[in-house]
Amino acid sequence: xxxxxxxxxxxxxxxxxxxxxxxxxxxxxxxxxxxxxxxxxxxxxxxxxxxxxxxxxxxxxxxxxxxxxxxxxxxxxxxxxxxxxxxxxxxxxxxxxxxxxxxxxxxxxxxxxxxxxxxxxxxxxxxxxxxxxxxxxxxxxxxxxxxxxxxxxxxxxxxxxxxxxxxxxxxxxxxxxxxxxxxxxxxxxxxxxxxxxxxxxxxxxxxxxxxxxxxxxxxxxxxxxxxxxxxxxxxxxxxxxxxxxxxxxxxxxxxxxxxxxxxxxxxxxxxxxx
Amino acid sequence: xxxxxxxxxxxxxxxxxxxxxxxxxxxxxxxxxxxxxxxxxxxxxxxxxxxxxxxxxxxxxxxxxxxxxxxxxxxxxxxxxxxxxxxxxxxxxxxxxxxxxxxxxxxxxxxxxxxxxxxxxxxxxxxxxxxxxxxxxxxxxxxxxxxxxxxxxxxxxxxxxxxxxxxxxxxxxxxxxxxxxxxxxxxxxxxxxxxxxxxxxxxxxxxxxxxxxxxxxxxxxxxxxxxxxxxxxxxxxxxxxxxxxxxxxxxxxxxxxxxx
Numbered sequence: 209x210x211x212x213x214x215x216x217x218x219x220x221x222x223x224x225x226x227x228x229x230x231x232x233x234x235x236x237x238x239x240x241x242x243x244x245x246x247x248x249x250x251x252x253x254x255x256x257x258x259x260x261x262x263x264x265x266x267x268x269x270x271x272x273x274x275x276x277x278x279x280x281x282x283x284x285x286x287x288x289x290x291x292x293x294x295x296x297x298x299x300x301x302x303x304x305x306x307x308x309x310x311x312x313x314x315x316x317x318x319x320x321x322x323x324x325x326x327x328x329x330x331x332x333x334x335x336x337x338x339x340x341x342x343x344x345x346x347x348x349x350x351x352x353x354x355x356x357x358x359x360x361x362x363x364x365x366x367x368x369x370x371x372x373x374x375x376x377x378x379x380x381x382x383x384x385x386x387x388x389x390x391x392x393x394x395x396x397x398x399x400x401x402x403x404x405x406x407x408x409x410x411x412x413x414x415x416x417x418x419x420x421x422x423x424x425x426x427x428x429x430x431x432x433x434x435x436x437x438x439x440x441x442x443x444x445x446x447x448x449x450x451x452x453x454x455x456x457x458x459x460x461x462x463x464x465x466x467x468x469x470x471x472x473x474x475x476x477x478x479x480x481x482x
Numbered sequence: 483x484x485x486x487x488x489x490x491x492x493x494x495x496x497x498x499x500x501x502x503x504x505x506x507x508x509x510x511x512x513x514x515x516x517x518x519x520x521x522x523x524x525x526x527x528x529x530x531x532x533x534x535x536x537x538x539x540x541x542x543x544x545x546x547x548x549x550x551x552x553x554x555x556x557x558x559x560x561x562x563x564x565x566x567x568x569x570x571x572x573x574x575x576x577x578x579x580x581x582x583x584x585x586x587x588x589x590x591x592x593x594x595x596x597x598x599x600x601x602x603x604x605x606x607x608x609x610x611x612x613x614x615x616x617x618x619x620x621x622x623x624x625x626x627x628x629x630x631x632x633x634x635x636x637x638x639x640x641x642x643x644x645x646x647x648x649x650x651x652x653x654x655x656x657x658x659x660x661x662x663x664x665x666x667x668x669x670x671x672x673x674x675x676x677x678x679x680x681x682x683x684x685x686x687x688x689x690x691x692x693x694x695x696x697x698x699x700x701x702x703x704x705x706x707x708x709x710x711x712x713x714x715x716x717x718x719x720x721x722x723x724x725x726x727x728x729x730x731x732x733x734x735x736x737x738x739x740x741x742x
Contacts (some may be wrong), residue, residue, distance in 0.1 A: 374570075376566070376568065377570060377572065379566075379570075380566065380583075382540060382558055382571050383540060383558050383560065383563070384558070384563075384583065385557075385558050385560060385581075385584075386584075387587065390587055394574070394583070394586075396574075398574045399574075401574070475574075476574050476616065477573055477615065477616020477617070478573065
């Protein structure tokens with residue numbers, strides 16, 4: 209029996225000790241962030257940092273305010289956002305679909321396993337020049353890199369989820385004479401859900417890297433492009449503002465999936481402690 | 483015509499695990515009349531679970547034959563249902579969803595829900611229909627496990643040490659409940675043949691009409707003891723001298739194997 213599938217013995221209510229500990233953790237995390245920005249600001253004020261290349265938290269804040277107040281960041285944000293969402297949907301969607309098929313037909317999995325492992329281990333941005341050759345430098349090249357980034361993370365996790373369907377569940381289904389196709393729908397896919405969610409969470413970070421890096425090289429718009437142009441024109445505060453936006457978006461998306469994961473975990477009584 | 487008549491003839495189960503050849507059962511034979519309650523007792527490793535799985539059709543016989551109502555068992559079938567040792571409920575389904583699992587493909591949703599609400603009542607889980615398995619205690623999970631098996635309306639119910647993980651008090655409670663459910667089914671015109679695997683001898687004597695004692699390595703029938711206490715049986719029965727005598731006799735039969 210896998211540990212992650214052991215039913216939680218206690219009911220839904222978390223005990224006060226655990227709640228106190230979690231509040232303490234959040235407070236300390238917040239303090240860490242504040243400290244980081246404070247040290248950075250102090251170093252800047254003491255003229256230890258070159259404002260052309262590094263900037264300061266206060267400068268970054270001003271820059272952020274300016275970018276949103278004038279709305280000048282929106283076209284770039286929209287461009288990157290479309291690339292990311294399209295690529296993520298296509299990559300994750302096909303990853304789940306193919307993952308279920310490959311995980312289900314062990315014969316296919318035997319054939320593809322080394323190939324998939326190799327693709328997953330290869331830094332996908334290495335394919336960027338080739339993608340440019342294939343698709344040009346338009347939006348689709350950047351969508352493709354996100355698809356690539358998201359696809360393999362979701363695929364690998366989905367395959368693992370399908371293959372790790374607890375054998376005792378399969379035995380229950382067999383005892384009740386459940387047809388194989390129904391078995392897939394009623395047992396295999398639901399029991400793979402936590403794995404799929406973990407894959408989605410991983411692929412968000414990978415997809416964001418894909419967008420930014422692609423835009424470094426082949427864009428005249430988008431957050432990645434904004435970062436390069438701000439840096440090369442010595443607008444360090446603007447560059448940091450854009451990086452900050454990326455970080456917030458990434459964190460929000462990862463947290464969002466995390467919330468879904470925890471909700472599924474609680475509802476199903478899985479112990480998904482990270 | 484009898485519906486739950488079970489015939490085990492020369493059942494032999496051999497399988498390989500980890501490169502080792504294991505003879506789980508060797509030439510086990512007995513017959514079970516419709517509607518009777520049989521307990522299979524034996525020490526761990528005597529192949530009693532293998533034998534039960536073979537009756538369900540989950541594992542094949544190497545030699546011999548098992549038949550229900552005259553037709554040979556070749557795989558899982560609708561006339562048998564298995565109550566697993568661990569509840570193995572699906573965590574993503576609530577109590578109702580778990581109970582209807584075995585009949586969803588063959589009945590309408592409305593009918594399945596009707597069956598589920600009857601069974602929820604029968605196993606004493608009213609009010610917990612929408613709960614998920616992890617919100618239930620071990621005893622309640624086993625009630626759902628039992629209801630899920632009853633939902634397919636089998637002729638033969640196969641139970642694999644279903645109460646072994648429960649604490650003593652819950653276990654006795656469940657034993658009494660099981661007898662009540664079995665009796666109520668029979669009163670409703672649905673005779674149910676019970677095959678109950680356990681290593682708990684008092685449990686076997688309390689529940690069964692016949693206790694079949696299996697010897698170990700390989701599993702074989704060592705004794706077939708009739709238990710003719712009147713029914714309905716009260717838990718008080720366990721303090722009866724005649725009850726104790728049965729328990730002791732069966733214990734001796736079980737131990738005999740290892741000292742011999």
